[in-house]
Amino acid sequence: xxxxxxxxxxxxxxLLHDVSNAFEGASLIVNQIIDGAYGRxxxxxxxxxxxxxxxxxxxxxxxxxxxVYEELGVVSVTEFDVLDILQKNYSQFKPIAxxxxxxxxxxxxxxxxxxxxxxxxxxxxxxMLCNIITNAIKYTLTGDIFVRLLxxxxxxxxxxxxxxxxxxxxQLSNIFIPFWRAPQSRVSDKPGRGIGLYIASMVAYAxxxxxxxxxxxxxxxxxxxxxxxxxxxxxxxxxxxxPKSPKQVGSRRSFx
Ligand SMILES: Nc1ncnc2c1ncn2[C@@H]1O[C@H](COP(=O)(O)OP(=O)(O)O)[C@@H](O)[C@H]1O
Ligand SMILES: [Mg+2]
Numbered sequence: 001x002x003x004x005x006x007x008x009x010x011x012x013x014x015l016l017h018d019v020s021n022a023f024e025g026a027s028l029i030v031n032q033i034i035d036g037a038y039g040r041x042x043x044x045x046x047x048x049x050x051x052x053x054x055x056x057x058x059x060x061x062x063x064x065x066x067x068v069y070e071e072l073g074v075v076s077v078t079e080f081d082v083l084d085i086l087q088k089n090y091s092q093f094k095p096i097a098x099x100x101x102x103x104x105x106x107x108x109x110x111x112x113x114x115x116x117x118x119x120x121x122x123x124x125x126x127x128m129l130c131n132i133i134t135n136a137i138k139y140t141l142t143g144d145i146f147v148r149l150l151x152x153x154x155x156x157x158x159x160x161x162x163x164x165x166x167x168x169x170x171q172l173s174n175i176f177i178p179f180w181r182a183p184q185s186r187v188s189d190k191p192g193r194g195i196g197l198y199i200a201s202m203v204a205y206a207x208x209x210x211x212x213x214x215x216x217x218x219x220x221x222x223x224x225x226x227x228x229x230x231x232x233x234x235x236x237x238x239x240x241x242x243p244k245s246p247k248q249v250g251s252r253r254s255f256x
Pocket of ligand 1: 135136138139165166180181182191194195196197
């Protein structure tokens with residue numbers, strides 16, 4: 001019972017975390033537009049208005065999907081193109097990265113061995129990616145962030161790599177624990193509640209994905225999300241349902 005109350009509270013904290021991140025992102029883009037950072041003509045600012053609209057929509061979709069879940073007890077599982085989600089993330093985060101003088105790059109292949117269609121909860125997959133990209137921006141002081149979609153063998157892989165502060169080897173196993181933050185994050189001026197990677201790991205688990213983290217202190221961090229290929233099947237979940245009780249997924253340090 002106690003455990004159920006905790007997980008419900010954590011779930012709500014996670015939702016509020018992501019909704020407030022979406023609206024903070026939107027405010028940042030609005031401020032940039034007002035400051036004239038992208039230009040003054042409608043032509044110049046149109047892409048940023050679109051990014052703003054999408055960022056707002058993310059906040060609304062998060063609330064709406066939670067309402068449907070509360071009222072009907074179902075998570076919507078659909079088939080969607082992961083390239084579309086990455087493209088949207090790129091256009092939404094590009095102005096935010098620019099605000100912090102960082103370069104966000106988006107790298108894709110010309111074609112994919114088994115396509116880029118995924119079955120799952122697209123809003124959750126978006127939450128997973130947003131949290132990892134937000135971290136990449138937050139924990140990188142100067143340099144680049146790369147978002148990639150590629151094949152490794154038959155698997156479909158998303159990589160989010162930064163040139164930021166990195167995570168110490170002895171701390172890597174903690175990063176998915178709710179409310180955990182590295183000591184340097186707690187003392188730095190980077191606000192956070194230590195919940196984003198917990199959300200990301202839960203989404204990965206529910207979709208049967210593997211998440212790998214490679215990090216070197218002061219050099220950067222790379223998150224690799226693997227959609228395993230299942231003979232003749234679509235990437236993502238098999239059926240129409242997501243598993244009910246997710247468990248923690250681990251992390252490991254490796255060098256590339
Ligand atoms: N890309 C990254 N580079 C360096 N450290 C990171 C990165 N992503 C996450 N971390 C570390 O993992 C911790 C947990 O991340 P997260 O759950 O998103 O919480 P938050 O960002 O709110 O602190 C962060 O506080 C930070 O110490
Ligand atoms: Mg975070």
